[in-house]
Amino acid sequence: MRSASELAGFGFEPPSVLERTRPLVRILFVVALVLALLAPGSASLAQTTAISDTDAILLTKVRQAGLWEMPSGMMAMEKGSPIVQKVGFAIMMDHGRLDVATRALSQKLNSPVPDQPSDEQRGWLAEEMAASPGPEFDRVFANRLRAAHGAVFNVLAQLRAGTRSDDVRAFATVGNQAVMRHMTMLESTGMVDYTALPAPAVSTTSAPVGEPLGLDTSQIAVVGALFLLLGGGLFYALRQIKSNRGRARASRPATARTGGSHG
Amino acid sequence: MIRIPRPVVPAAVCLTALALLTACTANAATSNGGYAGMQMPGMQQQQGQVVLPMPQGITADPNNPAKSQLRGAKTFDLGLLLVDGTGYTIYRYDRDTPNPPRSNCTGACATKWVPVKPGNLAPIDVDQSLIGQITRPDGTPQQTLAGWPLYHFTGDEEPADTSGQGLDQAWYPIAPDGKKITLTQDEWRQNAFGV
Numbered sequence: 001m002r003s004a005s006e007l008a009g010f011g012f013e014p015p016s017v018l019e020r021t022r023p024l025v026r027i028l029f030v031v032a033l034v035l036a037l038l039a040p041g042s043a044s045l046a047q048t049t050a051i052s053d054t055d056a057i058l059l060t061k062v063r064q065a066g067l068w069e070m071p072s073g074m075m076a077m078e079k080g081s082p083i084v085q086k087v088g089f090a091i092m093m094d095h096g097r098l099d100v101a102t103r104a105l106s107q108k109l110n111s112p113v114p115d116q117p118s119d120e121q122r123g124w125l126a127e128e129m130a131a132s133p134g135p136e137f138d139r140v141f142a143n144r145l146r147a148a149h150g151a152v153f154n155v156l157a158q159l160r161a162g163t164r165s166d167d168v169r170a171f172a173t174v175g176n177q178a179v180m181r182h183m184t185m186l187e188s189t190g191m192v193d194y195t196a197l198p199a200p201a202v203s204t205t206s207a208p209v210g211e212p213l214g215l216d217t218s219q220i221a222v223v224g225a226l227f228l229l230l231g232g233g234l235f236y237a238l239r240q241i242k243s244n245r246g247r248a249r250a251s252r253p254a255t256a257r258t259g260g261s262h263g
Numbered sequence: 264m265i266r267i268p269r270p271v272v273p274a275a276v277c278l279t280a281l282a283l284l285t286a287c288t289a290n291a292a293t294s295n296g297g298y299a300g301m302q303m304p305g306m307q308q309q310q311g312q313v314v315l316p317m318p319q320g321i322t323a324d325p326n327n328p329a330k331s332q333l334r335g336a337k338t339f340d341l342g343l344l345l346v347d348g349t350g351y352t353i354y355r356y357d358r359d360t361p362n363p364p365r366s367n368c369t370g371a372c373a374t375k376w377v378p379v380k381p382g383n384l385a386p387i388d389v390d391q392s393l394i395g396q397i398t399r400p401d402g403t404p405q406q407t408l409a410g411w412p413l414y415h416f417t418g419d420e421e422p423a424d425t426s427g428q429g430l431d432q433a434w435y436p437i438a439p440d441g442k443k444i445t446l447t448q449d450e451w452r453q454n455a456f457g458v
Contacts, residue, residue, distance in 0.1 A: 070422065071316070092350055096350060097425075
C-alpha cells in the first residue's frame with residue numbers, strides 16, 4: 001500500500017538533501033514569512049476601508065451613548081434644577097427609543113454592540129455622581145452631555161452621508177434628529193460653555209495625501225513598512241544565494257576575511 | 264569595533280520592518296474612534312467607577328411607586344406619549360371600552376399586559392381630570408385615562424420602548440389626551456423628510 005505522500009506525488013526528502021538545499025529552505029522561509037505578514041496586513045487594510053466597519057462603529061457609538069446618557073438622565077431627574085430634570089427625562093426617553101432601534105439593527109446586521117459604557121463615559125458618570133445637586137450638577141451634566149453629543153453627531157453625519165447600507169442610512173437619519181434635539185435641549189439649560197467644545201474640524205486647505213483613496217496616514221505607513229519588508233526579504237534571499245555559490249566554490253577559507261574583531 | 268556577521272544586516276532590516284508593521288497595524292486598528300477593538304459582553308468594570316442601573320420594566324420592578332405615576336413626555340419621533348414615572352410606555356387596548364370604562368383583558372392577557380395600579384405620586388404633564396380608575400373583574404383596581412384602562416407591556420425593555428405597538432392590531436401606546444398612537448418611527452422619518 002502506498003503512502004499518502006507518494007500518492008500525492010512528492011515524498012519526504014532525506015536529510016542529506018535538506019542539508020544541501022539549506023539556503024533554499026532559508027529563502028523559502030523568508031518568502032513564507034513575508035507572505036504570512038502580508039496576509040493580515042492586507043486584511044486589515046480591507047477592513048478599515050469596508051463600509052460595514054464604519055456602520056458597526058455607528059451602532060457602537062449610539063449604543064454606548066445610551067448606556068451612559070440614560071443613567072445620566074435618571075440622575076438629572078434627582079439632582080438637577082427643574083429645567084435640567086426635564087431635559088434629563090427627555091434624553092433618557094429618546095435614548096431608550098434609539099437603543100431599541102440600535103439593538104434591532106445590530107441583530108439584523110449581525111454586528112454585536114457593547115453592553116457597557118466606555119471607561120471615559122464611566123468617568124463622566126462618576127463626575128456626575130460626585131457633583132452636588134443643583135448648579136454644580138447642572139454644569140457637569142450639560143457640558144459632558146453636550147460635548148459627547150457633538151462627537152456622536154459627527155459620526156452620525158458621516159454615516160448618514162456616506163454609508164452604503166439602506167438600513168444604516170435610515171438609522172442615521174433618525175439618530176441625527178434625536179441627537180440634534182438633545183444638543184438643543186442641553187443648550188437651552190444655559191449651562192453650556194461653547195468655548196470648551198472642540199473647534200470644528202472642517203478642512204479649509206487642499207486634501208491631504210491619500211485622500212482620493214480614502215487612506216489615512218497609518219495605512220500609508222503600513223504600505224511603506226510592507227515595501228521595506230519585501231525589500232529586506234529580497235535582499236536577504238539574494239545574499240543567501242550568493243553566499244551559497246561562494247561556499248560551493250570552497251576555494252576561499254571563511255577565516256580569510258580580515259577585520260578588527262578586537263577593540 | 265564589533266564585526267557584524269553579514270546575515271544579521273538583512274535580518275535586522277526585516278525585523279525593523281516587522282516591528283514597524285505591527286506598530287502601524289495596531290495603530291490602524293484602534294484609530295477608528297477607539298472602539299473598534301472593544302470587547303463585547305463581559306467587559307471589565309473599573310474599580311471606583313460606578314455604572315448606574317437603568318430603569319427596569321414592569322416585570323423586574325412591579326412594586327416601584329413610579330410605575331403608577333402617569334407622565335406626559337415628548338419624544339423626538341412620536342410626539343407626546345404617556346409613560347410612567349420611570350419612562351416606560353403606557354398602552355391602551357382597542358377591545359376595552361372607555362364609556363363605561365371596562366377592561367376586556369383578563370387571565371393570560373393580563374399577565375402579558377399588566378394593568379397599571381393607582382398610585383400616590385402626582386401626575387406630570389397630564390390633565391388630572393382625565394385620570395380615573397376602575398375595578399377589574401378580579402376585584403383589583405386599575406388606572407384609566409379618558410376612560411381607557413391603562414397597561415404596561417411586559418415585552419418593553421427600555422424607557423419609551425414601544426415594542427407592544429400594533430400587537431393583535433389592538434394594542435397601542437396612548438397619548439396624554441387618551442388617543443392611541445399608531446405612528447411608527449419609520450413612518451415618522453418618511454413623513455418628516457418626504458415631499
